[in-house]
Amino acid sequence: MLNDVRELRAGRELSQQALGGALGVSRQTINAIEQGRYDPSLPLAIRMARFFGRTVEEVFHVDGAEARCEQRA
Amino acid sequence: MSMARRRDVNSARKWVVPATCVLAAGGFVALFLVKGQVSSAIATGGIMLGYGIVLVILSRRNEVASILRNDAVDERHASINLRASAFALRVIVLLAVVMFCVQLAAGRGFGPWEAVCVAGGTSYIAALMVLSRRA
Numbered sequence: 001m002l003n004d005v006r007e008l009r010a011g012r013e014l015s016q017q018a019l020g021g022a023l024g025v026s027r028q029t030i031n032a033i034e035q036g037r038y039d040p041s042l043p044l045a046i047r048m049a050r051f052f053g054r055t056v057e058e059v060f061h062v063d064g065a066e067a068r069c070e071q072r073a
Numbered sequence: 074m075s076m077a078r079r080r081d082v083n084s085a086r087k088w089v090v091p092a093t094c095v096l097a098a099g100g101f102v103a104l105f106l107v108k109g110q111v112s113s114a115i116a117t118g119g120i121m122l123g124y125g126i127v128l129v130i131l132s133r134r135n136e137v138a139s140i141l142r143n144d145a146v147d148e149r150h151a152s153i154n155l156r157a158s159a160f161a162l163r164v165i166v167l168l169a170v171v172m173f174c175v176q177l178a179a180g181r182g183f184g185p186w187e188a189v190c191v192a193g194g195t196s197y198i199a200a201l202m203v204l205s206r207r208a
Contacts, residue, residue: 026136026139026150029148029149
């Protein structure tokens with residue numbers, strides 16, 4: 001599943017390790033999610049979205065179309 | 074479970090496998106020493122201790138070692154562990170069925186392979202029945 005986790009993480013200048021620690025998952029899991037190799041569970045997806053101040057639909061894209069998160073005004 | 078509590082549980086849990094390796098090493102050494110097999114005692118004890126030490130060292134840098142050590146297992150690790158266990162189980166089941174057929178063809182009576190097949194089949198069906206009601 002395509003997602004904007006890498007961009008959102010970079011926007012906050014966080015390492016994968018730091019983001020994983022904040023969400024209670026490993027660095028490898030964050031890496032797998034960013035590369036689209038692993039789809040997080042619903043609770044984890046919601047935690048990630050809330051961490052970035054977004055909705056789940058704004059972070060994860062199920063229709064396969066590439067989307068870039070827009071800077072909030 | 075809060076993040077702090079989860080970290081405490083993970084911190085304790087990651088020492089269970091190494092501790093088990095130490096206990097198993099002690100058990101194997103004692104077992105073989107009682108039988109007077111010193112070289113076997115050294116070999117098996119060394120293998121178990123070595124496995125535990127390798128897991129402790131590698132788990133910080135290697136994901137497989139981390140999963141084997143049960144170190145900070147998250148949902149993805151749990152999923153990988155489950156799928157790997159299912160794969161290993163299929164290999165064991167295939168082996169048991171093949172060996173049962175070999176034993177049957179050789180005309181031998183009820184033996185361990187039949188027991189494995191019966192135990193595996195009944196436990197799988199029982200688990201399906203329970204999980205289909207609960208899940």
